[in-house]
Amino acid sequence: MCYDVSKLREKKKGAMMWVLGFILFMIFFYSNNSKKIKKLENKIKKLERKEKGNAEMSRLFQEMIGKEPIITGVYIGPDNWEVVDVDEEWVKLRRVDNTGKEKFKLQRIEDIQTVEFDGE
Template sequence: MEWFGIVALLLMLCYSAYPGKVKRLETKVKRLEKKQRGVAYMSKLINDLVGKQCIIRSEFIFSFAGKTELSCKIIDADDEWIKICYTEKKDKQVVKLMRIENIDSIEEQ
């Protein structure tokens, strides 16, 4: 009989931490949903800029262009990706794909 009481006490102690964990997971899910809605709204705005010359600012651009902002033409866009075309130093046209979530800001020229 004592063992039953000890086992019940241990189970109660183990499961008492779950409400806190559930609350933390709920806040994380809400934060991710808000972020996803923002990205979806941004992709709708970017669709309006298709075919226009823009300046895109992003830390991601530094890896392939050597600077944090890039003057380019937006060729196509969907919910997650944007297709851009820009000119390198030697008048070479380069087409790249970027994730929308990596973009800090876009300015229309």
């Protein structure tokens, strides 16, 4: 049996290159996925904090039903609005304008920026 030693060496080098390439690919793939996983974990934490804040705001608005705090939001200016009803995401507000006409507004709790209340 006669083997060509140079061909055997080339096969071993080729196999080693494939193994090395596969290992590098796996390292790159894993590092790329770990970055994505960290980003998703950060987004989840951010959403959980936001949801916890919304629940706290919802509880505070529950205590203000029937009262008229000054509410400033993304889409409303600072006006006296009576809090009519509240759930986890929305607050129903009522205001009487100068002509005596009632206006109702549904506002997302997350869009409310400030609430001023004098405690009466």
